[in-house]
Amino acid sequence: xxxxxxxxxxxxxxxxxxxxxxxxxxxxxxxxxxxxxxxxxxxxxxxxxxxxxxxxxxxxxxxxxxxxxxxxxxxxxxxxxxxxxxxxxxxxxxxxxxxxxxxxxxxxxxxxxxx
Amino acid sequence: xxxxxxxxxxxxxxxxxxxxxxxxxxxxxxxxxxxxxxxxxxxxxxxxxxxxxxxxxxxxxxxxxxxxxxxxxxxxxxxxxxxxxxxxxxxxxxxxxxxxxxxxxxxxxxx
Numbered sequence: 001x002x003x004x005x006x007x008x009x010x011x012x013x014x015x016x017x018x019x020x021x022x023x024x025x026x027x028x029x030x031x032x033x034x035x036x037x038x039x040x041x042x043x044x045x046x047x048x049x050x051x052x053x054x055x056x057x058x059x060x061x062x063x064x065x066x067x068x069x070x071x072x073x074x075x076x077x078x079x080x081x082x083x084x085x086x087x088x089x090x091x092x093x094x095x096x097x098x099x100x101x102x103x104x105x106x107x108x109x110x111x112x113x114x115x
Numbered sequence: 116x117x118x119x120x121x122x123x124x125x126x127x128x129x130x131x132x133x134x135x136x137x138x139x140x141x142x143x144x145x146x147x148x149x150x151x152x153x154x155x156x157x158x159x160x161x162x163x164x165x166x167x168x169x170x171x172x173x174x175x176x177x178x179x180x181x182x183x184x185x186x187x188x189x190x191x192x193x194x195x196x197x198x199x200x201x202x203x204x205x206x207x208x209x210x211x212x213x214x215x216x217x218x219x220x221x222x223x224x225x226x
Contacts, residue, residue: 003157019134022218040218041218042119042204042217042218043204043216044216045213045214045215048213056213091158093158103161103164104161104214106154106158106159106160107158108158109156110179113166
């Protein structure tokens with residue numbers, strides 16, 4: 001079974017630039033999550049999708065962050081414009097609607113550096 | 116306001132000995148607790164979990180203990196092996212889908 005795929009793995013941009021991350025969840029997983037992990041912290045949920053609908057985006061800074069999950073499969077997370085404090089690892093995870101949804105499967109993450 | 120607290124940023128344990136990682140939580144509504152393990156440049160991987168109706172769950176070398184009255188859980192690894200060197204995240208949930216993570220504890224297994 002293929003795991004959660006994310007790209008790019010690393011990205012360096014200057015502040016005020018835009019950036020987009022892509023995630024392809026495990027096949028058949030209905031729920032998809034985007035997390036932000038700042039150095040020295042645990043992952044913080046940004047947004048949760050079930051199929052192509054948003055379940056929770058309460059911690060997503062909507063003035064600069066956006067996410068979509070077209071067709072209920074892969075997803076993109078965009079930051080526009082980026083700030084220095086957005087430097088972090090962005091993790092995508094997925095879980096099965098019918099399995100143990102507590103068990104989320106994580107991708108390798110995208111490390112973003114904002115200069 | 117941190118709802119899940121891991122107060123030890125790092126821990127060093129001799130190979131073959133027991134590793135004990137601790138976690139405290141504040142939200143009494145949490146009903147499910149998990150431990151994730153993370154290697155550098157990889158995403159976290161699920162390790163073991165426990166429901167609030169239990170006080171112990173064991174899986175091979177890994178055992179999680181839950182003390183609801185103290186709002187405390189711990190992960191025991193015995194015997195510790197070099198491959199156990201990683202960052203361990205404690206996490207908790209009050210619903211089926213949303214998980215809140217602690218800051219993590221970096222475990223070093225010494226030869």
